[in-house]
Structure formats: C-alpha cells, structure tokens
Amino acid sequence: MTTRHGGTDRISTKTKLATELVILGRILADARERHGFKQAELAEKLGLPASYLSKIEKGTRRLDVIELIQIASAMGADAGELVGDVEKALR
Secondary structure: OOOOOOOOOOOOHHHHOHHHHHHHHHHHHHHHHHOOOOHHHHHHHHOOOHHHHHHHHHOOOOOOHHHHHHHHHHHOOOHHHHHHHHHHHHO
C-alpha cells in the first residue's frame, strides 16, 4: 500500500540511524557520568523531564545540534569533543 507521503519503501530516518543513535546516546551518558551528573540532575538543569535524557541515552530519541550543544553546556562538556567522540566511534 502506498502512503500519502512517499510510498511503501520509505524508512524513517530514526530507523536508518538506529545504531548511530545508540552510539551517540552511550557517548552522552558516559560524558554525563564523567561530569558527575545523574540523569535527573542534568534534566533539571536543562528544565526537561528525565525521560527526555533517558530516551536520548538509549538511542530512541533523535536530537538536533542545538539540543546537543545545550546538553553539553549544561554538564560542562565541549560539544565539539562529543561530536569527535561520536565520529571516532562510527569509524
């Protein structure tokens, strides 16, 4: 059956990037722990529910570059270094 927005062969970007999102989540969780934050503490600092960070760290929620910068800043990490860590892990 053809869908309204692209046909039967469409695969969501989230599905295409499932492995990469898990890697990103693991790197963010490791960085959070290195900087001494629990999920709930960092989420509170960001003004977001802890489930928001939990989904990112599990790789079930995508985030954009602005969100990545905000998360990195809130925990005192360098967003560029985090991106570099993701790049290395994807090689």
